[in-house]
Amino acid sequence: MAKLSLFERRRQRVRTSLRKRAGERPRLSIHRSGRHIYAQVINDVEGRTVASASTLEKDVRGTTGATTGSAQDVGRRIAERAKAAGVTQVVFDRGGFLFHGRVKALADAAREGGLEF
16 A cells, blocks of 8 residues: 555544544535646545535636635635535535635635525
8 A cells, every 4th residue: 555645634634523523514625736726626426526616717827826815715716606505604624634725715705605604
């Protein structure tokens, strides 16, 4: 069995604790790379994505990058799309990323947009 990196171990630990607490709530999963940030609201019971947003979308592709401002924009977009799909309560899945910087900016903007977690 291959040895997991510290990031992968943290990702598994976060995901496992979320499954214990989540119940029937959808999961707001985020991923950040060096250039972009992505967010999805996933219904794990049905196994489908309810809403998604990222900095790769055509209308914001040239204007944003890997900044806290773009993360806030993605957070606002995911909140309004999730609310349009009928989702108001989610569980925040930060993956293996620390709750700091762009991840925190996205979470705060999603809360301001109306998502509860």
